[in-house]
Amino acid sequence: MELRQIRYFIEVAEREHISEAAVHLHVAQSAVSRQIANLEEELGVELFERVGRNVKLTPIGKIFLTHSVSALQAIDYAKKQIDEYLDPKKGTIKIGFPTSLASHLLPTVISAFKKEYPDVAFHLRQGSYNYLIDSVKNRELNLAFLGPLPPKDSAINTAILFTENISALVPSNHHFAKREKLQLIDLRNEAFVLFPEGYILNKMVVEACNSVGFEPIVSSEGEDMDAIKGLVAAGIGLSLLPESTFYDSTPRFTVKIPITSPEIRRTVGIITPVNRELSPSEKVFQQFVIRFFSILGQYQ
Structure with a gap:
């Protein structure tokens, strides 16, 4: 599991739209789709269900989102502390x-x-x-x-x-x-x-x-x-x-x-x-x- 996959997953979950998430992330839509698919394959569950052109979180996807956001906040905080130790x-x-x-x-x-x-x-x-x-x-x-x-x-x-x-x-x-x-x-x-x-x-x-x-x-x-x-x-x-x-x-x-x-x-x-x-x-x-x-x- 890669940090990039977590960031892409959170962006798609918040926007409920892969192409909009891709625009905000400044990457190709295919790159986002591929990383989400890889993440789902690694976890062995479907995180999203497709609803027309949009996507919605599955019940297990909602649980994974909660933990993903907490994990990302912890990582960002750790990075912030490292930056500040270098120059408080x-x-x-x-x-x-x-x-x-x-x-x-x-x-x-x-x-x-x-x-x-x-x-x-x-x-x-x-x-x-x-x-x-x-x-x-x-x-x-x-x-x-x-x-x-x-x-x-x-x-x-x-x-x-x-x-x-x-x-x-x-x-x-x-x-x-x-x-x-x-x-x-x-x-x-x-x-x-x-x-x-x-x-x-x-x-x-x-x-x-x-x-x-x-x-x-x-x-x-x-x-x-x-x-x-x-x-x-x-x-x-x-x-x-x-x-x-x-x-x-x-x-x-x-x-x-x-x-x-x-x-x-x-x-x-x-x-x-x-x-x-x-x-x-x-x-x-x-x-x-x-x-x-x-x-x-x-x-x-």
Whole structure:
């Protein structure tokens, strides 16, 4: 069985058309047909059935496709690691991140890293908190930023980069707008703008409010940081947001006020798999990020 046969098989299976697969592979249609026939002969089964001018996978062909895709991904990953061992400064790094870290942390870190390693490429994937954890565990990602960090377990390593406060964001015409600080219990009768249930920042706010004896009154929900801030600016309600989301600026028509009792904080860090080696480029990036925030912390 040859690697070429596997690649041809996957291409035909995805396009369900031999001639279209041949065009995409830049080879003659007869070459594709011959390699598929050789593969079927070697395996002793029919992988495709002919339906007019098209082809469809047989039941055993569908099973073989699943394993072929996994095998090809493993081979491509191995080749990528070899290339990076030869020159880790020219690899590709795939990173997962949540919406709460998209506006400041991610561009700041990548911009600083690219100054030292300009030839490294990035593939960025935004996702929910649980999706990112599952992606690291299930081999889709090797690195993901998260806040707060989940507990370390048998499948993931965690590294804290910094810890930050959660502050209140209120409309500029709100009766709390001139306050220098707030106690969380002060907000018990206020309308809240939160992320939907299932989002980690929703869970953090609800648990914090519950800890001082009330359930937040949710007037509206937004699925990204800009939506939350926009709803607060429009006077729909107030919100509790991490300090890092205010680094660039506090939105117009809003005021940020610290919560002092109780102080609400979250950890922000990076997670990696326990049972897999990072690629050389990923290791370089991970070490850079940890060093970057260590140095930054000395001046804060």
